[in-house]
């Protein structure tokens with residue numbers, strides 16, 4: 001096994017570093033001092049087509065892998081953006097990977113297309129105030145009521161939730177006590193982040 005980058009991977013890295021060179025230390029110092037989201041970097045990444053690096057070509061992505069996406073993230077971080085600059089982008093690249101892997105064609109087009117274009121931002125909500133790394137014990141419950149799900153619970157530390165338009169939300173649809181394996185009975189929902197969760201749609 002070799003960890004050496006291929007010529008294509010070096011090319012990705014070089015192109016990202018070139019884009020990031022336009023966001024200098026003063027830009028990031030300003031973001032740090034004001035706590036603002038780097039919307040211009042997000043837009044630049046979308047315009048370069050980079051947000052779809054690990055998403056299917058059928059929906060406008062590049063169809064590359066998590067390794068290439070990681071190279072992209074590392075280049076952003078080392079450019080001076082640091083972890084918070086990289087985190088501002090990474091949710092839109094990795095967060096919806098469950099949809100990349102398990103979504104239907106219709107779901108991929110509807111959910112991934114706007115992310116790749118940079119028209120929407122998404123976050124991924126797993127962690128809860130009383131449930132950290134022991135994910136299968138999360139307490140957020142989604143109960144079906146007719147055509148909708150009603151969700152009750154709390155989420156915390158959700159990167160970019162302050163600016164996201166959409167949230168991929170992990171919740172229990174069957175209680176842990178009622179499943180044979182703790183990983184069963186968990187579902188993800190993709191919802192508008194209007195803070196009222198009025199448009200909850202089940203993915204699986």
Ligand SMILES: Cc1cc2nc3c(=O)[nH]c(=O)nc-3n(C[C@H](O)[C@H](O)[C@H](O)COP(=O)(O)OP(=O)(O)OC[C@H]3O[C@@H](n4cnc5c(N)ncnc54)[C@H](O)[C@@H]3O)c2cc1C
Nearest residue numbers: 123124125126127128130131132133134156157158159160
């Ligand atoms: C910068 C940042 C961004 C984040 N963004 C997101 C996000 O976008 N979405 C999201 O859902 N979450 C996010 N998180 C939360 C993160 O994913 C983790 O879930 C969270 O940090 C862990 O929760 P906790 O602090 O309650 O730790 P705990 O789960 O309480 O763990 C505390 C310590 O106990 C250890 N521990 C836990 N369980 C066991 C066990 N059974 N046996 C032995 N040791 C154990 C852990 O290794 C750890 O050292 C983010 C966190 C950070 C710091």
